[in-house]
Amino acid sequence: MKLEVRKSLIVSTFLVLAAVISSSAAFAQEGRERDVRPPALPSITPPEGWKQCPRCQNNDDRRKARVNYKVEGHEFKPQDLSGVWGYDGVGGDRGPTFRTPPPLTEWGKERRQATMGKLNDKGEHVVSKDTSGLGGASRINCDPMGYPRLYTYNYGFEFVQLPDRVLQFFELNHTWRTIWTDGRKLPANPPEPHWMGWNIGHWEGDTFVVESNGFDERSWIDGSEPDGGWPHSDEMRVVERYHRMNYGTLEVQLTVNDPKTYTQPWVTKQSNISLVPGTELWENFCVPSDYDTFTNDVYLPATGVKQ
């Protein structure tokens, strides 16, 4: 009897551990085609001669496109970054790119506190001060996300390389930034703050290095869970390093230097962003009137929150 109980315990423990491991592994891969089940229904086919938008593909489309476009082992030029990259954030939704900040300065703590919204009676975060994200609890007014938040929220971006600049087009919010590569320096005192920063780039070997300053301090570096965001000042400088590892993979690392807000530089982990073949950028605008309608007709009535 005792032996049977012991055996049963061992089997049970094994089963539970296996389930925990499989569940955790699936969770850890969020945003990285974790769900390998075939889709229940096929996606909508784009018009003939056109391609899908990065998020209009389902995972089945992505798997097929990687085969059809011969991504595996495809030849590539390390200094050619053209293509559509990513579709579901960098490192999964909202991070972990900017999940763990360095210590905040006193000024930074005040700014951070000012990003926090309101809770309802149950302690749920229902009213956000986020004016530019896509969070359900916010009354979005479509303020620009700014950089580097748009990087973390990536719905797909495309690099277009010209002789004197690199253009980076973003699917989300249908915007772009210009990265000048003609040898100019960053302005010592930018005449106006830019949501996307003032940007210059150069090559260090096969690594494309982008340096930026002159940011509008109303944007957040990223949203934070369950509420608020990571602030920055107008003194923030960002350095990005892009390295095309192979045809289908771009390795990226960001460093945020903002001594007014953080006591140390915020260096992100290296993230891999995948090429998304079979896609092209469409037009994912943040339309203030559409967000207003949604907030008033759907979100606020469902939550019962009065803003």
Place this chain on the structure above:
Amino acid sequence: MTSTRMIRVTAFALVVFTMLAGVVFAHHSRAGYDDKKQITLKGVVKEVAWRNPHVYVIFGVKDDKGNIVQWTGELSSVSTMLAAGMSKDTLKAGDEIVVIGSPAEAGTPQSLVAKLSRADGTLIVADSYRRDTR
């Protein structure tokens, strides 16, 4: 023997719970809906708001007294719906639909749609929040 059976049952329950927990974690939470409850509604489409941030269907449902109550069925973003196999032309006013989803916490006639079908059972959206539609 009884204790053995108990252990087996407990272990099975734990395994099932753990697997379900994985499924729950995999979904994004949507404020305003009670994701622990599920309701089924049969109704007639009045309008499809094919817009971001989330597409929604406005449809009429007959209540116990025979009155038509206007419901809102929230789906996901336009691109996610295209990935899930639904387009702006999939539904038109007058179509009869069956909606399975979570009710609004405020008790308003609103549902976060998990599954959307035609009255004849034809599937329109299997799961608007399933990650593989992204």
